[in-house]
Structure formats: C-alpha cells, structure tokens
Amino acid sequence: MKDSDAVSELDLALVHALQIRPRAAWSELAPLLGVSAVTxxxxxxxxxxxxLAWLSAVPGPAFSRTRCTAFVLVSCPPAARERLAARVATLSEAVTVELTAPGGTDLLLDVLAPDPAALNRFVTERLALLPDVTGVECLFATSLYAEGSRWRLGSLDSAQLSALGPPGTGDRDADALLTLDALDRELLGALVPDGRLGLAELALRTGTSAATVRRRLRRLTASGVATFRCDVAPALSGLPVAVTFRGRAPVRDVNGLHRTLATLPECRLVAAVTGASNVLATYWLRDMGAVQHRETALCARLPSLRITDRVVGVRTVKRMGHLLDADGRRTGTSAIHPW
Structure with a gap:
C-alpha cells in the first residue's frame, strides 16, 4: 500500500460509525469522531x-423470509476459473461471486431470486448451461441468522458506540416486499451503487420530491425490505482470508447454533441450508493458520456440530453487486435487482 493509501485510525472509526449509522449526516458524526464534517x-x-470502503443498499431481513436466497457451488476446469467468474459476475441474480481454493468447488455464489422456481430456472437454465461449468450444487437458505450488514469493524470505543445508539431494527412488516412500486425499485436501484446519495439527488433522479424520498426510504428500511451496508477491502479490515464452513448438526440444535456461531467477531454469515450439511457459516480471518484455530474452537463450543467441508475464498470478484479487483478493492458495479 502506498503512503497516500495508508489507513488511519480515523478512517477505521469512520467506517465503523457508518456500519451502524450508514446515512448519518457528516455533521452528526463529526462530534463523535472529534473532527469537522468537512474532514x-x-x-x-x-x-x-x-x-477501500463503499456503502450500498442491500436486501433487508424480510427478504430471506419472503423471497429466496441460495448458496451455489460451481465447478469448472482449472484454466477456466477466472473466465467463468467474470462471466457469472455479469448475471444479476448472482449478487456475490467468490473464487475458491482449487480442489473441489471453484466458485461460491450468493444467489437471490423471487421464489424457489425462479432460482431453479436460473441455476438449471442459465448457470449450468454456461460454457466451462462442469458441476453445480445449490443450497437453499431456510434461515438466515447473520449476514454482512451486521458485521462490524470494531474500531469505536464503548463511549462512541453508546453515543451512536443502537441501529434501527426495522422488519415490522415483511409483506411490504409484495407492494413495492416502480418508484421504490428506482430508489433502491440508485442506492445499490452508492448508499449515501442525498435526498435531493435521489429526488432529482426519480422525478419526485425530497420529502417523498425520505418517506419511501423510511418505509423500506423499517419494514425490513432493505438495509444499508458498509463494506471494506481486506487492506482496511486486516482480514484477508475468507473461509466458509459447511457443517452438519441435528435439526433440533440448528436454531440454537447461531447464538454461538454468530457471536464471534469474525463472523460474516450464518445460515441454515438444505442438504446433508445443513449449516453454513462464513468467517473473515487474519491468516490461514486461523482457519484451523476457528474450526477447533467452534467444535469445542458446539459438540453436536460436525464440520464437513471448508471452502477457502481466494478472491471475491463481486460482492452484493460491487466488482472487486485482485486486492479486494471496489472498481465498479454490476447491476443486481433483488427486489
């Protein structure tokens, strides 16, 4: 990293603050962080x-209950991995595309669709028929306990966290997903590339008023239809290794496992999924040595959980619609339309 790219403690604190209050005005955060709004x-x-960091609108907690989320593992010839990842990244249903360590699965995808039938059509009629695809395994998420919008950088102290207050919980009316109109979708589409677009700019883009924009965004977030997420590159997080554990646990224990799996600070995702391995959990770690350490700790705390596979990510090509380079830095967007 060049000197001009060096990340300061203020940068880390700012990102953590935006993870909690994504659309807060700079003037609101300035006293908390001890600098001016201009700074x-x-x-x-x-x-x-x-x-190094970006903020966007993403599906909220209501999505996983009323629409369809799946994790898709794709196999291909070794020489085709990069080419296939780039092609899959252009597909709007594949909101996240990760290249994994060779030796089994080659790509790990997060796929969003309106319903199971639509997701099945995407997997069987589009994804599986792409040149170079040799195998596809689809894991439907039956419960999503933790995901990226809840992950925190951990740079603020307790006083700063208290001053920010708890994030809004939302999710009062999951049925709101069924009543989105063209304006709702246009607003969300504008906020996927840049979740901090101001009310005036959003009003200009959608041909409505700032008051209408404010009211619509409040409804979309309070209902759990959408939330806002601040993502970071590994250079900022200090966590360059992503590992996804697949595990098997008795059905009676699955709902309780997430209380342990999701409380660890490195946790990015915990889901109950279909298939013989019915638990999936993703962690961001500091190095490869931490993979074994994390697995050992999980098994010690959760005796009924048996880890069946470890999928190590070597490069994220696309994350929730944002394209990333080999260093995990955002370079642009590839449209997603989950709503």
Missing part, C-alpha cells in the same frame, strides 16, 4: 475513491 466528507471520498 469526514473528505476522508470518505478518499476511501471510496481508492475502493
């Missing part, structure tokens, strides 16, 4: 310009 705006512009 925060400049810092955020630098972080986003260098692809």
């Amino acid at each position: 925060l705006a400049r810092r955020w512009e630098r972080l986003t310009g260098q692809g």
